[in-house]
Amino acid sequence: MRSAGHAATPRSADVGRVHGVADENTHPSDGTAVPRVVIVDDHRLFRSGVRGELGDAVNVVGEAGDVDSAVHVIAEQQPDLVLLDVHLPGGGGVEVLRRVLAQHPQIRFLALSVSDAAEDVIGVVRGGARGYVTKTISGRELADAIVRVADGDAVFSPRLAGFVLDAFSATDAPPVDPELDRLTQREREVLRYIARGYAYKEVARELFISVKTVETHVSSVLRKLQLSNRHELSRWATARRLV
Amino acid sequence: MRRATPPPRRTNESGDRSVTVKPSDAPRLTRAVDGRLLGGVAAGLARHLGLDPVVVRLAFMALSVGGIGLALYLALYFFVPADPVEREGREEPGGPDGQSASRDRKGRDISQIIAYVGLATGLGFLFLLFGGVFDPLLWFVVFGTLGGVILWQQANPSQRDEWMTSTVGGAGAKGVMRASAGVLLVVVGVIGFLVFQEQLQNARAGLTFAFTVLAGIALIAAPWIIGLVRERDQERRERIRNAERAELAAHIHDSVLHTLTLIQRRAEDPREVQRLARVQERALRSWLYQRPADAETTVSPALERVAAEVEEQHGVPIEVVCVGDCPMDDGLAAMLRAAREAMVNASKYAGTDAVSVFGEVDREEVLVFVRDRGAGFDMDDIPEDRMGVRGSILGRMERHGGTARIRTSPGEGTEVQLCMPRIPEV
Numbered sequence: 183m184r185s186a187g188h189a190a191t192p193r194s195a196d197v198g199r200v201h202g203v204a205d206e207n208t209h210p211s212d213g214t215a216v217p218r219v220v221i222v223d224d225h226r227l228f229r230s231g232v233r234g235e236l237g238d239a240v241n242v243v244g245e246a247g248d249v250d251s252a253v254h255v256i257a258e259q260q261p262d263l264v265l266l267d268v269h270l271p272g273g274g275g276v277e278v279l280r281r282v283l284a285q286h287p288q289i290r291f292l293a294l295s296v297s298d299a300a301e302d303v304i305g306v307v308r309g310g311a312r313g314y315v316t317k318t319i320s321g322r323e324l325a326d327a328i329v330r331v332a333d334g335d336a337v338f339s340p341r342l343a344g345f346v347l348d349a350f351s352a353t354d355a356p357p358v359d360p361e362l363d364r365l366t367q368r369e370r371e372v373l374r375y376i377a378r379g380y381a382y383k384e385v386a387r388e389l390f391i392s393v394k395t396v397e398t399h400v401s402s403v404l405r406k407l408q409l410s411n412r413h414e415l416s417r418w419a420t421a422r423r424l425v
Numbered sequence: 426m427r428r429a430t431p432p433p434r435r436t437n438e439s440g441d442r443s444v445t446v447k448p449s450d451a452p453r454l455t456r457a458v459d460g461r462l463l464g465g466v467a468a469g470l471a472r473h474l475g476l477d478p479v480v481v482r483l484a485f486m487a488l489s490v491g492g493i494g495l496a497l498y499l500a501l502y503f504f505v506p507a508d509p510v511e512r513e514g515r516e517e518p519g520g521p522d523g524q525s526a527s528r529d530r531k532g533r534d535i536s537q538i539i540a541y542v543g544l545a546t547g548l549g550f551l552f553l554l555f556g557g558v559f560d561p562l563l564w565f566v567v568f569g570t571l572g573g574v575i576l577w578q579q580a581n582p583s584q585r586d587e588w589m590t591s592t593v594g595g596a597g598a599k600g601v602m603r604a605s606a607g608v609l610l611v612v613v614g615v616i617g618f619l620v621f622q623e624q625l626q627n628a629r630a631g632l633t634f635a636f637t638v639l640a641g642i643a644l645i646a647a648p649w650i651i652g653l654v655r656e657r658d659q660e661r662r663e664r665i666r667n668a669e670r671a672e673l674a675a676h677i678h679d680s681v682l683h684t685l686t687l688i689q690r691r692a693e694d695p696r697e698v699q700r701l702a703r704v705q706e707r708a709l710r711s712w713l714y715q716r717p718a719d720a721e722t723t724v725s726p727a728l729e730r731v732a733a734e735v736e737e738q739h740g741v742p743i744e745v746v747c748v749g750d751c752p753m754d755d756g757l758a759a760m761l762r763a764a765r766e767a768m769v770n771a772s773k774y775a776g777t778d779a780v781s782v783f784g785e786v787d788r789e790e791v792l793v794f795v796r797d798r799g800a801g802f803d804m805d806d807i808p809e810d811r812m813g814v815r816g817s818i819l820g821r822m823e824r825h826g827g828t829a830r831i832r833t834s835p836g837e838g839t840e841v842q843l844c845m846p847r848i849p850e851v
Contacts (some may be wrong), residue, residue: 298710340781344746347785351749376744378794378840379781403814 217332220244222252223267235321263332268295279309313337336404343376372399456507464502571616575607700740725750739772749786759825760845767795767815767841777801798838
């Protein structure tokens with residue numbers, strides 16, 4: 183097992199070994215390669231735990247335990263996806279997002295945290311993460327979420343959906359930009375199902391739409407969440423520090 | 426110091442309040458037993474008039490200069506009846522509760538009596554020395570003493586602390602004002618005294634000398650004093666930080682370490698381990714993020730609490746997401762009980778390892794969804810032991826004007842949908 187200190191400069195032997203695994207390990211169904219993932223978390227125990235849980239579903243090409251080494255490893259490995267902890271020494275997940283996305287906007291981030299604080303959740307999503315899941319998520323669900331985000335879709339946990347619903351209905355003030363500052367009726371419906379614990383497939387069945395359409399709605403909500411600059415959003419998140 | 430009972434003055438502050446005030450709230454003129462110093466005349470009068478007893482006592486003292494005060498006091502002592510209630514309390518010798526005994530013992534506050542006697546003696550001496558209130562010398566002495574008292578109060582540890590820290594913090598307007606008022610009074614007193622003794626000319630040389638020396642000392646000592654103050658401040662901060670750390674350590678020890686020990690001992694029972702971990706997680710979270718104000722009075726925290734209780738009892742993790750919030754009422758309380766029943770059912774019978782709860786506070790209604798992906802069941806053949814569904818969920822919701830829907834079928838999981846209209850806010 184790798185120690186946290188080595189994460190900053192992954193030894194070539196390690197990387198080579200992991201690459202070797204990736205080469206023979208491909209998706210059984212469609213033949214596409216499994217996503218290449220970097221895990222960024224300051225708890226080594228947790229990193230190895232996630233690695234073990236994910237198993238063959240993804241190809242872990244690097245790990246990092248703080249902001250600087252994370253930026254370094256990500257730049258070196260150019261993964262499809264980064265599993266990003268919100269709380270990191272050296273500025274937190276938001277800092278990693280800021281530094282990496284400026285240079286490599288194609289890399290996708292899935293935030294993973296024990297924190298349920300709205301401030302953290304909204305902060306990291308607005309920083310550019312395409313999804314947010316809590317660390318209690320099961321290995322299978324996490325693998326699903328990784329594949330989904332790596333494919334360019336967004337992943338909303340029930341709690342994130344609840345936060346978004348709350349944040350967008352927090353005020354009666356007229357929106358600055360109606361296109362970005364309001365959720366459509368359909369988006370709201372989709373979010374409510376997600377908050378109730380429905381998977382995308384189940385939401386699609388309930389609303390008589392395709393899973394693809396559900397994904398489109400969720401991605402659109404994500405875009406609004408990231409781009410809407412109504413300050414109520416951030417103020418709401420700061421004001422509501424509770425789970 | 427004991428104060429008189431609530432002053433009747435308060436009843437006049439708002440019109441609507443004075444309507445509800447009972448006549449007994451304005452105390453009858455009696456001699457106080459509780460809080461008296463001599464005969465209880467001043468304390469009783471203060472209570473009757475709604476004044477601080479100190480004011481009344483000083484007034485008596487001032488009136489006594491001409492002898493009127495003394496006469497008035499004696500007259501009131503003989504004509505005003507003593508406090509009847511307290512009298513009864515006192516007549517029980519060694520009453521059952523220690524309160525009456527202690528009150529009896531503390532009936533007269535010795536230090537206060539000494540203070541008043543001292544004040545009276547001082548005033549007497551002043552009159553003997555100066556022969557009247559109108560001698561300016563007397564007033565300069567009074568000024569000087571007053572300033573001295575104010576300054577010396579800073580020597581009181583708690584007050585000095587307040588003063589010192591606020592000086593360092595830069596926000597001690599009150600402390601600085603008090604100190605400069607004290608200095609001003611002392612200076613006016615001293616100089617005035619000298620002027621009227623016609624010794625200022627003689628004293629001027631001495632004063633100049635003294636001021637020069639003092640200024641020199643101040644110049645030398647200032648850096649050292651400032652350093653001392655800074656050091657003190659730092660020490661204080663360190664102390665506060667240490668106290669916080671100690672509190673944190675105590676909390677972690679009592680909760681987290683304890684739970685970790687339990688988990689190690691119950692390692693062979695994964696269900697119990699998970700339950701312990703969840704309980705501890707929730708406790709820690711609420712400790713870290715708790716909003717203390719609205720703990721039980723609104724829907725969202727109440728729903729979270731219900732879920733936490735069910736989870737603790739049945740060991741199945743319940744994920745709660747709540748959007749919006751509103752105050753509790755009877756209907757919502759009933760809905761929470763129904764939701765609780767639904768959570769218990771899901772935990773007990775669904776055979777799943779997760780239950781999702783979603784609460785949404787709308788403008789007109791409150792919705793709660795309790796969902797599991799477990800076994801599900803056929804509504805038409807609900808077993809006998811699950812009659813709770815009809816009685817506790819459907820029936821309860823309907824009785825309170827809400828609705829409940831249950832969507833389930835074998836193998837599909839169950840979702841209980843509860844809806845309760847909100848009572849419109851006035």
